[in-house]
Amino acid sequence: MxxxxxxxxxxxxxxxxxxxxxxxxxxxxxxxxxxxxxxxxxxxxxxxxxxxxxxYGPVAAALGVAGALVLLAIIVVVVASLMNAAARRRQKAQRAARQSALVGAAVPLVPLIIKSRILLGLTAAAGSSYLAARYFEIGPFRRERM
The missing domain is CATH 1.20.5 (Single alpha-helices involved in coiled-coils or other helix-helix interfaces)
Known part of the structure; x- marks a missing residue:
């Protein structure tokens, strides 16, 4: 072995x-x-x-090319920020869809959880830890600060 x-x-x-x-x-x-x-x-x-x-002369040519490059750089930055905003919106929509799917899957289990004391206690513990993680921004709830 x-x-x-x-x-x-x-x-x-x-x-x-x-x-x-x-x-x-x-x-x-x-x-x-x-x-x-x-x-x-x-x-x-x-x-x-x-x-x-x-x-047009050397100075005008250099200034024209430099201006065109600055304009191109500004366009690239604007397009990149628009793409980042679209990606954030997509992630937010996906997160909302996942949460609604989880809620939809959990609703049929509510009567079973209420009948069992152990499951009710486990559910309360899981819910309180979820709320604590959201409040203190730990784990997947960590916010990116820019």
């Missing part, structure tokens, strides 16, 4: 080592690709500034 455990442990550590090496190689490759991509974007921006500079 111990030889089987040893064999399984060695197989899992070998596979973990293989996965870690692969992840390291991918991380290095993605980092290099990211740096090269940023350099390509910088070259494109430089070329745009030089081209526009021939038409």
């Amino acid at each position: 111990s030889s089987l455990v040893t064999l399984l442990t060695s197989l899992s550590t070998e596979e973990l080592g293989i996965r870690l090496n692969r992840a390291r190689r991918l991380a290095v490759a993605y980092a290099i690709a990211g740096v090269l991509g940023l350099l390509a974007v910088a070259c494109l921006l430089t070329a745009a500034i030089v081209y526009i500079g021939q038409i």
Whole structure:
């Protein structure tokens, strides 16, 4: 039995080592690709500034490209905040649906709980711990503060 455990442990550590090496190689490759991509974007921006500079002058070209980039950054931030708000609304709706499903599943059990003193005590204990967790914001009721 111990030889089987040893064999399984060695197989899992070998596979973990293989996965870690692969992840390291991918991380290095993605980092290099990211740096090269940023350099390509910088070259494109430089070329745009030089081209526009021939038409409107170098200062106007640089200011125009900088303004366009700031506008693009503002648009990205607004879209990201809208997506976060939509995700929060979806999570809230899912949470409400789960709670209503739990209440719907618990309603038929009420007569059984009321008849049994042990179940009534357990229900009261569970309810009070639920209310305490909500009040003190522990566990899944922890609020994220921004």
